[in-house]
Amino acid sequence: MSDHLSHAILSALADGELTPDQLAGANRHLAACLPCTSKALYQSLLKSATAKAGQRYSPPAQLLERLASPASRTNSQLQQSGLRVMQISPLRSMGRFGSLGWAAAAALVLVTVSMFFVQRAAQRAERASAEHVALVTEVFDQHVATLADSEPLQVISTDRHTVKPWFQGKIPFSFNLPQGLPSDTTLDGANLTYLHNQPVAQLLYSIGKHRVSVFLRQKSGEAEGSDMPTDRSGFHVMGFSSTDLEAIAVSDVDPARLAELVSAIKHAQTGDRQESK
């Protein structure tokens, strides 16, 4: 069979976008062509997988709050929410009230500015909290995916002198691995992965029969709250941040034992670097 289905036709077939004539022709071809049938199956699988992988980011609650009922809010609320289109000209309103108006305007400015900073601080706190939730979700997903994945780790070694150098040139930062680990804890290897579009080192440890993922990434400056321990679906998430690095660990092991490992890794970053390299 010389004329195989083109990539565009196979793709449109997966999307259900072929015309009836094209579809009939494609079906006739697929009935007799195993390679094209295999490619058509691949296109469908890829479409399904992309649909799932593409649903990645959720809007923070405060964004929804800001966008709901913008037209029904008062002008001051709009100012706080950042929607500035419906503002009334302050000069026009001041002209009506003379000196009393100036005083009222000054008071209004003070109140507005105060409200702005209060609101901004609250929004920052909300954003930090939302980012923390998103981060926990992402590391949890990646840890579970690693546990479920039949593919071996990208670097398999219990030797920190093998694991750490493997990341050279792959991530824009460096880190230390602890020389001594808590009892019954071993380094299994590592993966290069991504969190919020940033390359991160995913270190895999075993504590007894429990697997632990420790994600190390460059500190972004806005990342707050990574130290907050969190539980999710029976897994424990905890972390730390140093001057340059942020770490987040996830496992279903006993939280106290997870804390020991996190503490050892933290000490490796902040302690005697020569000893822990």
Next chain:
Amino acid sequence: MRLPWKHTVRETGPQTSAFERLALPLLPSLYNIAFWLSHNAADAEDVVQETFLKALRGFDAFEPDSNFKAWIFRILRNTYLTSRSGLAARRTVALEDELNESGEFGPAQIPEAAIDRQTPETNLLQMADRAALQAAMETLTPPLLEVILLCDVEEMKYKEIAAVLEIPIGTVMSRIARARLAVRTALEAQQGSSREFRA
């Protein structure tokens, strides 16, 4: 291309509740696309907020029987293109010109070796790794990324995507095919590099 929602006559004033009823359910989708394109939360929020603002302003010109989702996604896309991250992306990659817009693939764009190298079973195994697929999607240029997100994630028909992006349907078809090929190539490259190290 005539866009069905483009009206020059304003019929009624802004209908905020009707707008909210149509727009707010689309917020997660709009934010997701905005984040994929702009690569950070703050820019995504700005783009979505500006999109809502523009859509609310122009809502009285929106024809009720036309496709609201396509309309607001087109506003989002245009807002992104003029945003800081959109302009930065355009400086580093030609959004329109670098693509072969003929709607057909020539042999040069489809390396057969890339297609036949692996079986669907091994690809399926690789696709089970969501992080790997997301990393592969991140390698797509904005025109390919947006078309694959609209098609696969938003489940838009080619006709709707053509309206959102203001391009012919044939170009939509070729871009989607090209995007999937690029994702596959990136997945193969990932597998290749990890195999290389283990060897």
